[in-house]
Structure formats: C-alpha cells, structure tokens
Amino acid sequence: MSDDHKAALAKGREEGRTVRRYLEALESSKPRRGRKRTPESIKKRLATIDSGLAAADPLSRLHLVEERQRLETELTHTGETVDLAALEKSFTKVARVYGERKGISYTAWRTVGVSASVLQQAKIPRSRS
Numbered sequence: 001m002s003d004d005h006k007a008a009l010a011k012g013r014e015e016g017r018t019v020r021r022y023l024e025a026l027e028s029s030k031p032r033r034g035r036k037r038t039p040e041s042i043k044k045r046l047a048t049i050d051s052g053l054a055a056a057d058p059l060s061r062l063h064l065v066e067e068r069q070r071l072e073t074e075l076t077h078t079g080e081t082v083d084l085a086a087l088e089k090s091f092t093k094v095a096r097v098y099g100e101r102k103g104i105s106y107t108a109w110r111t112v113g114v115s116a117s118v119l120q121q122a123k124i125p126r127s128r129s
Contacts, residue, residue: 012101015094022091025082026113042075088118095122 049068056064091114099109106126109119 015098018087018090018094019098022087023112023114025084025087029082029084030113037074037078039075039078042071042078046071046075092118092122095119096124099124 046068049064049071053061053064095109095114095118098104106119106124109124110116
C-alpha cells in the first residue's frame with residue numbers, strides 16, 4: 001500500500017469521525033418530550049430504587065438494576081455540554097466531500113436532522129448535477 005493510499009484512508013476515517021461526532025451531537029441535543037430530568041430527580045429515583053431492591057422479586061429486581069444503571073449513566077453525563085458550533089464548523093468543512101464519496105443525498109442529510117442552513121454552508125446542493 002502506497003503512502004498516498006494510506007493518507008487517503010486516514011483522511012477518510014477522520015472525515016467519518018467528524019461527521020459522526022456532529023450527528024451524535026445533533027441527536028443528543030434534540031429536544032425530548034416530557035419533563036426534563038434534573039440531577040435531583042435522578043438521585044431521588046435512585047434512592048427509591050435502592051430502597052425497593054431488597055424486597056423486590058427476581059424479575060422486578062432485574063428491571064430495577066437495569067433502570068439504576070441507566071440513571072447512573074445519565075447522572076454522570078448530566079451537565080456535559082457539547083460545543084455544537086465547533087462541531088458544526090468542522091462538519092461543514094468535510095460534509096460535501098464525505099457525502100459525495102459515500103453517495104449521501106441532500107434529503108438523507110435533512111432526514112437525520114442536519115439543517116438546511118448547515119448544508120448550505122457545506123455547499124451541499126439540493127439535487128445532484
């Protein structure tokens with residue numbers, strides 16, 4: 001494998017990581033239905049789970065343990081902020097080349113949540129020529 005080929009592969013992997021980070025940030029910052037959970041409400045539910053574990057039947061205990069694990073994960077990620085502007089800037093630099101190489105249409109980008117203004121900044125046309 002030539003050095004040019006290795007460099008092209010590395011560049012493609014980096015572009016893929018940039019696109020993935022941006023799409024994951026969009027997904028995580030999407031508004032959710034219902035009441036927002038606060039760290040206090042999560043801690044309160046964890047305390048309720050812990051107090052109910054001892055008396056729970058095996059199947060209920062399984063579900064409570066799973067819920068506790070999810071809540072603990074959510075609690076550790078609460079307060080983490082993602083610099084969406086920086087990710088967007090990186091995304092707009094690579095999205096067109098990445099999309100052309102992978103055959104990703106404007107409609108597909110829009111379907112996964114990328115805004116029209118970001119696609120315009122990335123110079124991704126609405127239709128292929």
